[in-house]
Amino acid sequence: MQKKYSWYSLLKAGLSGQDWDQAIPLVEPKSKYDVIIIGGGGHGLATAYYLAKECGITNIAVVEKGYIGGGNTARNTTIIRSNYLRDEASSLYEHSMQLWEGISEDLNFNVMFSQRGVYNLGHTLQDMRDIERRVNANMLNGVDAQVVTAKEIKEQIPIINTSQNARYPIMGSSYQPRGGVARHDGVAWGFARAAAMLGVDIIQDCEVIGIEVEEGRVKGVNTTRGDIMADRIGCVSAGHSSVIAKMAGLRLPVESHPLQAFVSEAMKPVLHTVVMSNAVHGYISQSDKGDLVIGAGIDGYSSYAQRGASRIIEHSAAAILEMFPIFSRVRMNRQWGGIVDVCPDACPIISPTKIQGLYFNCGWGTGGFKATPGSGHVFAHTIAQDKQHPLAKPFHLDRFTTGALIDEHGAAGVAH
Amino acid sequence: MFLIHCPYCNEEREQEEFSPAGEAFIARPEAPEDISDEAWADYVFYRTNHKGDHWEQWVHSNGCRKYFMVERSTITHEILKVAAFGADISE
Ligand SMILES: Cc1cc2nc3c(=O)[nH]c(=O)nc-3n(C[C@H](O)[C@H](O)[C@H](O)COP(=O)(O)OP(=O)(O)OC[C@H]3O[C@@H](n4cnc5c(N)ncnc54)[C@H](O)[C@@H]3O)c2cc1C
Ligand SMILES: [Zn+2]
Numbered sequence: 001m002q003k004k005y006s007w008y009s010l011l012k013a014g015l016s017g018q019d020w021d022q023a024i025p026l027v028e029p030k031s032k033y034d035v036i037i038i039g040g041g042g043h044g045l046a047t048a049y050y051l052a053k054e055c056g057i058t059n060i061a062v063v064e065k066g067y068i069g070g071g072n073t074a075r076n077t078t079i080i081r082s083n084y085l086r087d088e089a090s091s092l093y094e095h096s097m098q099l100w101e102g103i104s105e106d107l108n109f110n111v112m113f114s115q116r117g118v119y120n121l122g123h124t125l126q127d128m129r130d131i132e133r134r135v136n137a138n139m140l141n142g143v144d145a146q147v148v149t150a151k152e153i154k155e156q157i158p159i160i161n162t163s164q165n166a167r168y169p170i171m172g173s174s175y176q177p178r179g180g181v182a183r184h185d186g187v188a189w190g191f192a193r194a195a196a197m198l199g200v201d202i203i204q205d206c207e208v209i210g211i212e213v214e215e216g217r218v219k220g221v222n223t224t225r226g227d228i229m230a231d232r233i234g235c236v237s238a239g240h241s242s243v244i245a246k247m248a249g250l251r252l253p254v255e256s257h258p259l260q261a262f263v264s265e266a267m268k269p270v271l272h273t274v275v276m277s278n279a280v281h282g283y284i285s286q287s288d289k290g291d292l293v294i295g296a297g298i299d300g301y302s303s304y305a306q307r308g309a310s311r312i313i314e315h316s317a318a319a320i321l322e323m324f325p326i327f328s329r330v331r332m333n334r335q336w337g338g339i340v341d342v343c344p345d346a347c348p349i350i351s352p353t354k355i356q357g358l359y360f361n362c363g364w365g366t367g368g369f370k371a372t373p374g375s376g377h378v379f380a381h382t383i384a385q386d387k388q389h390p391l392a393k394p395f396h397l398d399r400f401t402t403g404a405l406i407d408e409h410g411a412a413g414v415a416h
Numbered sequence: 417m418f419l420i421h422c423p424y425c426n427e428e429r430e431q432e433e434f435s436p437a438g439e440a441f442i443a444r445p446e447a448p449e450d451i452s453d454e455a456w457a458d459y460v461f462y463r464t465n466h467k468g469d470h471w472e473q474w475v476h477s478n479g480c481r482k483y484f485m486v487e488r489s490t491i492t493h494e495i496l497k498v499a500a501f502g503a504d505i506s507e
Contacts, residue, residue, distance in 0.1 A: 242465035253461035255439075256490075301436035303490050304467045309417050311432065344461050401457040 005108050024068070024192045027201045029228050033061045035383060036221055036230040038208050038244055040064025042073040042184070043361055043368065044236035045191035045202070046376020047383070049107075052198035054377075055384035060200045061230070062192075063223060065207035069188030072238050073369070075338035077261050077283060077295040079274055080370040081118045081179035083145050085134045088394035088406045089347060090141045095391055096374025097143075097178060103373055109190030111182045112288060116273050118179030119153065121323070123168040123279040131174045138176075146175045159270060159326045166322060168280050181274060181285055181293075187372055211247040211358070218248070218357040232357045234383050239304065239339025241362035248355055253400045254341040254363045257298040258308035262316075262335035264327075266290030275323065282319030292330060294320055298340065298366060307337045340365050345405040350379055350392040359383050360397070418493055420474060423500040424482045433478040439463050440471035440485045469496055471505075 003009060003021065013020050035051060037044045040062045052058045064070075080100060082093035104110050122128040131147060138145035149172050150162045162170050192202050203225070210222035211233070220229035235244045245252045267290050276283035283295045296316035299308045313335060321328055343349060343363035348371070350361050361379040364371060378389035388396060399405055419428045445451050445459055464470075470490045475483045485505070487497040499505045 240467070242463070243467050251458070251462045251464065253457075253463065255463050255465050256467075301472065301488075302439075302465060302470065303493065305491060305493055309431070311417065341465075400461040401453045 023189060024196050024202055027203060029061060029063070029203045029206060029223070029225055030201065031227070032220075032229040033201070034059040034230060035232045035234065036060070036228060037062045037234045037236055038221065039071070039235065039237035039240075040068040040188070040192070040202060040204065041071045041236065041238055042069070042187050042191060042372040043238070043364070043375045043379070044234070045188055045195055046372050047234055047236060047361065047379045048200045048202075048376075049191050049195040049198070050377045050380035051384060052195055052200050055380055057384060058199040060195075061228060062195070062200060062202045063206050063208055063221065063228065064202070064204045065224075067204050068192050068202060069185045072338040072340060073188045073372075074185040075261065075336060076184055076369040077285070077293050078181040078184045078369060079118065079179070079276070079283065079285065079295075080113070080182060081176050082143050082370070083118075083120070083134065083138045083174060083176045083179070084408055085137050086406050086408055087137075087141060089408050090138060090143055092374055092378070092391050092395070093371055094141065094143050095377070096371045099373035099377060100182065101178075103190070107190040107194040109186065109193060111186045111190050113180065113182040114288070115178050115180040116285075118176045118274040118276065119148070119157075119173045120175075121153075121173040121275065121277040121279070122171050123277065124171070127279055128171050131172065135174050144176055144178050146177075148173055148175045157271070157273065157275065159324055160275070161323055161325055168322065170323070179274060181287075183288075184369060187369075191372075191376070208244065208247070211244070213248055213355055213358075216354070216356055218355050232359070232383055232386075234359045234361060234379060236361045236379070238362065238364065238368070239341050241341045241360065245360070248353075248358055250353060250355070252341075252349070252360070252362065253397075254343055254349070255302050256304055256339050256341050257301070258303050258305060258337040259298045259340045259366050260296040260308040260312055260316075260335060260337040262294050262296070262313060263287070263333050264292040264294075264330045265333050267292075267330070270326075271324075277319065277323060280319035280322055282316045282323065284320055284324070291333060292327065298342070304339055305337075306339055342366065344400070345407055346409040347406040348375070348395055349397055350375065350382060350388070350395040351397040352382070352386070352388070353397065418495060420486065420495065421498045422476045422479060422482075423484050423498050423503070424480045425476065429476070429479060433476060434474045435477045437473040437475045437483060439465075440473050467491060
């Protein structure tokens with residue numbers, strides 16, 4: 001079994017030629033578990049971790065069709081913030097933010113969580129009214145938030161173009177000092193390792209191809225590595241949620257779309273914070289490695305192809321250059337896409353279903369990375385008690401029937 | 417980027433001229449006041465979101481502005497069939 005990472009273990013491995021134990025054991029699936037989690041992304045792994053850590057259930061399998069962190073977990077632009085408008089959403093994302101603040105210590109794994117602040121720019125009077133409203137709502141909910149002027153932005157980020165001659169001049173922004181970024185694949189590895197240390201089986205290269213349901217109760221899953229039984233199954237498969245739901249004869253109110261990002265070659269530190277703009281639709285930060293990390297928008301059609309159209313990239317590049325003309329000659333290194341499952345109200349589904357023992361945590365769309373610890377935490381409690389965690393309640397599937405949607409679409413700073 | 421054949425203009429045009437308009441065959445219930453909330457929710461919000469060959473709607477927004485149906489693979493993006501509303505798509 002692996003040992004705890006420490007200053008001492010680092011020194012020892014450093015002196016002995018980097019002789020580390022395997023961080024996450026490769027295991028064969030057993031025939032039966034108390035809980036199966038479908039999907040080894042950040043949310044699924046966090047769910048397993050909190051089930052084992054806080055709910056006294058350790059006989060758990062996380063079943064992943066590829067490798068852990070091969071999905072959206074390590075394809076996103078890693079922006080973390082909790083300045084959502086609606087009470088329900090801001091409580092959930094703020095819960096997550098507070099978990100982020102202690103996550104590296106908790107997991108004994110450095111996820112490089114960096115609270116370097118997040119700016120959400122406004123370019124029109126209406127943008128600024130929305131920003132003021134959102135900042136006020138945030139403050140009432142105890143979430144750190146400020147309205148800053150274009151002049152103050154320029155002082156903090158000298159390379160930004162606040163000129164009145166821009167096509168969409170920057171008028172101001174909201175600022176969340178506690179927002180920031182984290183190393184996304186590290187988040188998957190950290191949760192996986194910590195869960196494995198508590199006894200969770202992390203089974204990679206194992207695709208769920210069927211769900212067994214008997215008399216309205218879930219019984220187990222069929223996988224490419226045999227059948228695995230469990231009375232409780234949590235589905236956390238992001239872009240593939242509808243595919244998993246179909247296996248159980250269910251439909252979901254989500255649609256899957258490609259979402260793209262791209263990074264530049266590495267360069268010296270030039271941007272110390274995160275800048276997002278809804279109006280021109282671009283968001284940017286600089287990774288610790290030095291590359292600029294830029295996010296694009298979704299393609300409007302549904303797709304499972306993990307790639308999007310190049311015109312979407314072009315649009316985002318144009319938006320970034322509008323804000324940062326200095327980047328006009330930066331060379332781009334890599335570009336990729338992930339498949340995100342988008343809900344009509346841009347809020348997640350954390351919910352039981354009409355099949356006893358079958359739960360879904362999905363619909364995080366373009367902005368679920370920031371919620372990884374909080375989502376796993378409330379979902380673990382929901383599965384363990386067969387009762388929604390209080391913070392998860394508003395995110396029940398029922399809301400699409402009752403009409404109690406949580407309209408974050410236009411309200412959030414930007415979709416991510 | 418792909419090319420789409422507009423059944424009205426009867427020409428192959430660049431995707432950029434078109435806008436996707438969601439899943440096809442979602443019929444508005446005849447008498448909304450008579451159906452259950454579940455059935456209404458299914459109509460308004462729930463989707464098949466199929467992985468594979470999928471019928472959807474597109475609109476030729478920078479062209480004739482008409483809506484039509486496309487069967488497209490959501491895995492490869494390959495377009496298999498295009499049809500005007502009311503056309504026979506069996507076979
Ligand atoms: C380009 C891009 C940029 C983004 N930027 C941000 C951002 O800046 N901030 C933010 O908060 N969010 C962002 N997001 C959204 C965020 O990445 C997702 O909301 C979040 O990662 C989804 O949860 P997850 O990590 O569990 O998903 P995933 O990592 O996708 O996990 C789902 C897993 O399920 C597995 N799976 C699917 N089907 C099966 C099956 N049949 N059997 C077994 N396993 C299966 C998949 O292989 C996958 O590993 C972005 C997303 C993308 C694509
Ligand atoms: Zn036409």
